[in-house]
Amino acid sequence: MTQINVRVDGVTYTDDVEPRTLLVHYLREQLGKVGTVIGCDTSNCGACTVHLDGAAVKSCTVLAVQADGGEVTTIEGLAPEGGGLHPMQKAFHEMHGLQCGYCTPGMIMASVDLLKENPDPSDTEVREGIEGNLCRCTGYQNIVRAVQQAAGEMRGSTNGHASPAEVDTAAAPHVAAQS
């Protein structure tokens, strides 16, 4: 067992861990931070993405001992203190960027990280920026919209790139027939 000190979502913890304990297992099983999930064993799916010392990492491919002295932010600590949602969380909701929601915490954490580096990404840049996160439900289009919407909000403007309004088909002109 090795002792580690780690700050997770604003709280400092001192714990003994086995060296082989993965960061994601430490978060889920020792801290009860079950918002971060595991989707694969080869570092492909990104479901376990958290921020470690400010950068998005796959917490299934980091040992808990490696986070010693570090600062971790998970999906549970992303929202501003005192409630409310992070703009990325809001945008995923607003743009229907999730269905089953399993990939969502990782997807949101990776997207937030992307915007730190590129605050106004194009469609292609978003798609490439989240290439390390797999989603099986959405086909990604609404995730791309969400990331761009959040980017708009975070830049302080309201002119996000995309709006789901175009899918309001109830009375849309392209509804060809209603028998």
Add this chain to the structure above:
Amino acid sequence: MIPAAFAYARPTTVDEALRAVAEGGEDVKIMAGGQSLIPVMRLRLAAPETVVDLTRVAELRGVRDDGDAIVIGAMTTHHDVMTDPLVLQHAPLIAEATETVADRQVRARGTFGGALAHADPAGDLPAVALALDADFVIAGPQGRRTVPASEFFVDYLTTALEEGELLVEIRVPKLAGEWGMRYEKFNRVAQAWSIVAVAAVVRREDGHIAEARIGLTNMGSTPLRASAVEAALAGAEASPETIASAARSAAEGTSPTSDLNAQADYREHLAQVLTRRAVTAAVGL
């Protein structure tokens, strides 16, 4: 899955690291960014007795100017390599290839030296190091030695690193003259390893190709130089026809494997197409 249990050492200097490796027992694994080693341990394809984690060895991180070369610390992350001004100025090929490695999360942890020491034939950086004639500085119990890229990659996942040794830095010579570079990677999905890739480094002089260095990814158990292409291009006119003609020898001397993504003959074909494209782009046509 959870890795099998192991002893863990976290040195903060190269000397400490060498000691930890020496004292680690029969089966020691040196962990750089861990982005290949941890999955392999999770799958229990590797179950080392001791893991020596280099992430706290600060002296192994960063890129510095050393006169006729830039020197990349082995533990410099892919992210830091890609965005480093010295790399972008003197070896943009490295940045271009590094951008294609895995995904941003992996690039935040994975390291330049780790990728080279892993020597995965499908990895992108070994062929680039080979094309740039990089030198590998290795530290061991007996001190340091330097191995040229042409001798560093020995076999599948095997390098010139001896037991007890560490890769500490990679010296990439600055190139004098008018050089163009291109990394052409071919894969099926964005985050995947290369099926085949070609690193081309070309010096132009008076409308001719004065010198060309072509590194091939995943065309054998180690990265390879396409020597026949290099010879055909040396001194040749920088025209689409000469490049196309030279690129047809790209698969000479290679021994690619057959797997889910490609059988050997298709890899040989890809090497030719990608070499033509990489050289054409590097030449600036």
Add this chain to the structure above:
Amino acid sequence: MTAVEDRATTEAPEREVGKARRRKEDARLITGRTTWTDNMVLPGMLHLAVVRSPVAHGKITSIDVSAAQQAPGVIAVLTGRDVADEQGSIPCAWPVTPDMVNPGHPSIAADEVNHVGEAVAVIVARSKAAAQDAVELVDVDYDLLPAVLDMEEAVAEGAQLTHDHLDSNRSFHFVFDGGEAGTGTDTDEAFSSAEVVVSRRFVQQRLIPAFMEPRSVVVQPQGDNYTMWSSTQVPHILRIMLAMVTGVPEHKLRVVAPDVGGGFGGKLQVTPEEVISLLVARRLGKPVKWTETRSESLMTAHHGRDQIQYIDIAADREGNVKGLRCRILADMGAYLRLVSPGVPVLGAFMFNGIYKFPAYRFECDGVFTNKVPTDAYRGAGRPEATFAVERIMDELAVELGMDPLELRRKNWIGAEEFPFTSVAGMTYDSGDYEAATQQALELFGYDELRAEQQRRRESNDPVQLGIGVSTFTEMCGLAPSRVLGSLSYGAGGWEHASIRMLPTGKVEVVSGATPHGQGHETAWSQLVADRLGVPFEDIEVLHGDTSVSPRGLDTYGSRSLVVGGAAVVNAAEKVVAKARRVAAHLLEASEDDLDFSGGKFAVRGTPGSEVSIQEIALATFAAHNFPEGMEPSIDADATFDPENFSFPHGTHLCAMEVDTETGMVKIRKYACVDDVGTIVNPLIVEGQIHGGLAQGIAQALFEEAVYDADGNLTTGSFVDYLVPSAADLPHFDTGNTVHEAPGNPIGAKGVGEAGTIASTPAVVNAALDAVRHLGVRDIRMPLTPERVWRALQDGGDGGDRATAGTNAYGGAQTETTAGVSTPQSALGGDR
């Protein structure tokens, strides 16, 4: 009691159905406040790890568990023999023919293993790590038997056997013949008199559902009761089946599907691991958990598709289709799971598509091989059928020198012909194929793309462009119970709902449909808000727990809204009817004089005399002043059993760039117009289409479960089983036409599978259209660059892929959680 807030509004609330409501489900999912099964921790909980067979076919000659039993933290190790008397057989609910052969499916193999990854023992330990460590200590000896891996060889004379104790590899032979059924003319006659016959062999490769949340089970014993939490699509079916298999009485068993991270048919199953978990919990009296790893999931959770299709189409020279003949080999894998045999049979009624074939015959052999069983995967039977007919229509068009769209137009059912009884005996409910096609062509920019295609051909551009069409229909809303009965399915197809009017005016909707990402909580709230006139926010939808929602048949086959939603609507109507009686009493009026609008009953012609349904809920709770003889409840239940399927349709168009030098294909544009009937929530409908498209495109381009010559799954991790990322998929342009489904009170047809079913042939047709002029006739899925290149080289279909996994992670694909690993330990460093 005056808990009901005053609602001063007099206007009827805006209609909820049709509104792009943001989902109620999201609040917990975007903040990580979720209840995935693996999150659950119970006092004293033990962890399971499954020891799995590394061989595809063999006799177990001995198992030595002594070392594992003595390993630190290990509580017990159980083998197939230890549970032989109590484990029964994994159930198959769909005996598609009276003489179907079912070899029996032990949860833990006792004598013989029949696929790599089959369970041979289970470790029970105090921690997950301890359980996994001990897996490697179980020593199993096998006498190897030949592995049957190729379906065509498996049905040939003298084939090796998948199961030692069976006579052949055939499970069943199912036939539907339109001539015999009286729904069409004689097929042989149609073919013998035809001017043109085109025959093709298509391969539907094996796929893996690859839901993002790995499967997980927790079982808690409480006296003689058991609660199981499972990442399942089908808690109700699971409960019944577990009771039948294990003998735990149904009323002593509660099954809960908490938040479930996707299913796509892959969690429509009763799994060996669920049975094992229950058996271990019963035996030890302790709570247990099993959570799989991804490689375990890819290797052992059921797979999908895997058919070889021999398709013949007959037509005259003018392009009028005359007949369709389909012979199918459907790979069952080693065992029959819940609906394995039913999957190809569901397709039997759809191969004719939207076309007016006068004659149709379908024959299917279910074939055993030494691979993991197949079962439902998004579309289940209908993607296979749609692919075959949409591909063969293109082949016929080529043969006739006709435009593929013109050929389709000439043969599809006209809008004025609905309802239309197909040659397979299905009554297509509503639609307009021309309207959807016109709209799709506009969305797509068809003429410009055709012009560009022409330019690229003429200039001999190395990157060629092709356009693919798929005009499809599918049967949704599984299913009319009587039809299921006629197909020998073991259960009905109804769905149940109940509505509870709470005293404070809030509403609980209990649904037997069990969502795992579809957004039922939102859509059901919209349905109920309209019917009851209560605010969307005042409605809570409960589901997925057999003690909360006691009756249900769960979620699959695009049935939830069409069947489950219909039950919700009918229950709401019953609530309104009961409330009307209370309102009449309270307002001292006749029921006939009451109008119900915007949640209020008002006496016609008497302004100001009104009472809201939420007030009535409180009055019902108090029951002080209630109609004589009426029991004090306005709650209601409804069970909806549809009379017919519903038939969504649509036109999908794909433009594909093919790099003829490398074989790389890239979707340039994708547009589709789907008619899924009434749209309850356009946001959710669009999301379902997008996700469906991604999976259908992935079948065409990326995904394939590949076994090597020894029966090892070499696409055993996400390194080699290629689920596409955002960077690998295009933008989709989507639209809708709306023709209400007449068979349910909502008018919805179902949307969960449409995108998947329609897109695969559109993509393949597009790639072929790009390179047909270069001599390519077919390319097998997935269209790997290598296959495209080979087809361009030699005119074949691209051929077999090499089966070796890539060398990433040192050949991670050979890993099994049985601890059977390659001796690859010379690794270090990083990618």
